[in-house]
Amino acid sequence: MVTITSVLDRKPSARLDDRARLADSIRALKQERGAVIVAHNYQAGEIQDVADFIGDSLKLAQYARTVREEIILFCGVYFMAETVVLLCPTKTVLVPDLAAGCSLADMVTAEQVRDWKAAHPAGVVVAYVNTSAAVKAECDLCCTSANGVEVIQSIPPETEILFIPDFYLGSYLKAQTKRHTMQLWKGYCPAHVAITPEGVDRLRDSYPEAEFLMHPECGCLTKSMALADRILSTDAMVHYVKQSPAQEFIIATDVGILYRMRKENPTKRFYPASDAASCQHMRRNTLDKLVQSLIHLEYRVTVDPAVAERARQPIERMLALAV
Numbered sequence: 353m354v355t356i357t358s359v360l361d362r363k364p365s366a367r368l369d370d371r372a373r374l375a376d377s378i379r380a381l382k383q384e385r386g387a388v389i390v391a392h393n394y395q396a397g398e399i400q401d402v403a404d405f406i407g408d409s410l411k412l413a414q415y416a417r418t419v420r421e422e423i424i425l426f427c428g429v430y431f432m433a434e435t436v437v438l439l440c441p442t443k444t445v446l447v448p449d450l451a452a453g454c455s456l457a458d459m460v461t462a463e464q465v466r467d468w469k470a471a472h473p474a475g476v477v478v479a480y481v482n483t484s485a486a487v488k489a490e491c492d493l494c495c496t497s498a499n500g501v502e503v504i505q506s507i508p509p510e511t512e513i514l515f516i517p518d519f520y521l522g523s524y525l526k527a528q529t530k531r532h533t534m535q536l537w538k539g540y541c542p543a544h545v546a547i548t549p550e551g552v553d554r555l556r557d558s559y560p561e562a563e564f565l566m567h568p569e570c571g572c573l574t575k576s577m578a579l580a581d582r583i584l585s586t587d588a589m590v591h592y593v594k595q596s597p598a599q600e601f602i603i604a605t606d607v608g609i610l611y612r613m614r615k616e617n618p619t620k621r622f623y624p625a626s627d628a629a630s631c632q633h634m635r636r637n638t639l640d641k642l643v644q645s646l647i648h649l650e651y652r653v654t655v656d657p658a659v660a661e662r663a664r665q666p667i668e669r670m671l672a673l674a675v
């Protein structure tokens with residue numbers, strides 16, 4: 353039987369370098385610790401395989417709210433774990449690697465939001481979930497890529513809207529809602545901007561029958577967006593490919609999601625819009641680090657209570673819209 357002691361006692365020659373044995377250790381340690389593992393749609397397949405629940409950041413936080421376990425090992429990136437802390441303040445939230453952050457979230461600071469608001473005192477600040485808790489604390493509303501249109505539409509017309517931090521998602525929402533009063537911060541996700549219109553064109557030529565699904569964070573805005581069969585969030589993509597009669601799909605988002613799509617739809621074929629669309633932060637989490645996390649109960653994610661109280665409000669306002 354695998355226990356914390358037996359894993360710690362292993363001699364270097366008996367190190368768990370084999371993925372199946374690591375996965376066995378994680379399952380056993382998880383039980384021993386009374387922990388639950390949640391994994392984002394972008395995580396590596398081997399991490400998805402040991403998770404109790406897989407989803408987008410909001411679904412993961414909502415799932416975390418429903419579990420009885422006290423310890424939640426969150427496999428994704430830091431701002432997502434913070435969202436779980438905000439929504440589940442009594443739980444112990446662990447991440448396998450503290451350096452697994454988010455380049456997009458890092459593109460706006462709380463101080464910059466305060467300055468932007470000072471320059472636009474009538475503006476309503478809408479934060480994409482890809483923001484730190486400190487930034488959310490300065491904002492009025494949150495949104496995800498799944499509910500951005502509805503969140504923007506909930507704001508009275510003609511109100512000035514300051515949207516942070518993703519320029520491409522913001523541009524998409526501005527076009528969809530025709531809110532010309534939306535001002536956009538110029539942040540971007542490096543993994544999504546690695547998807548180019550030229551690369552998408554080549555794939556569409558090679559797989560003319562394939563449906564082309566695109567995430568709104570993609571930088572290849574003008575040309576490819578017009579060609580996309582659907583512009584969807586990660587969870588919406590996962591559900592869409594299941595029910596679509598199409599057998600082939602070109603997927604324009606982080607390559608990690610293809611593992612779940614292939615596993616859940618073994619007869620369908622999925623092509624990444626770019627192999628370079630791979631978030632380096634998501635890839636920091638490894639099975640080895642999950643084992644360490646469960647043994648040492650590290651690394652605990654906390655949010656300063658004063659910040660948490662304010663950061664929870666834009667999330668709760670989004671949830672109250674029930675979108």
Ligand code: CIZ
Pocket residue numbers: 392407408409410481482496497498567584585586587
């Ligand atoms: O909210 C999420 O999990 C992200 C970052 C994207 C999505 O579309 O699910």
